[in-house]
Amino acid sequence: MVINKDKEDLLTQELLKEKLHYDKDTGIFTWTDSKLNAHKMRNKEAGTINSTGYRHIKITLDGKLRVFCAHRLVWLYEYGEFPKLQLDHINHNRLDNRINNLREVTSRENQRNRAMNKNNKSGYTGVTFNKAARKYRVFVSGDNRKIHLGYFEKLEDAALAAKEGREHYGFHKNHGASE
Secondary structure: OOOOHHHHHHOOHHHHHHHEEEEOOOOEEEEOOOOOOHHHHOOOEOOEEOOOOOEEEEEEEOOEEEEEEHHHHHHHHHHOOOOOOEEEEOOOOOOOOOHHHEEEEOHHHHHOOOOOOOOOOOOOOOEEEEOOOOEEEEEEEEOOEEEEEEEEOOHHHHHHHHHHHHHHOOOOOOOOOOO
């Protein structure tokens, strides 16, 4: 995702706190801005969910309506600055914006904590069935390459090898878990 730094330079923690209240227990922003149509918006949850599953919040700055990812606003609200790197939703739920579910990571680290692919057939990340060999093939993917870890007759053995491979190569413990 390309981040428009210009809009982030316009929004300060102080201004954000004038417009929104953040509940760190729920991860939800609500409107507090008294300039809003108070009877309709005030104390209502802010933002909408976009096509990729993230909550976006529109804020007027410098006379223009700007769109922000809610999880980036959480970081500003709590730490006084926008994250310099990517934010990872530790539990893979893009709508869970509790501060304790967010961590600032590099792109590589973020890729090492992905949810299981929706088209996964084996039920285990990194495990596929090879029809020709009639065995389960195990691999870990990272740094734009696949590392082959072997073939296994039993799915349980393949799943264990995949788990050990992810641990060995430094993947987050939640990598491959469902949301």
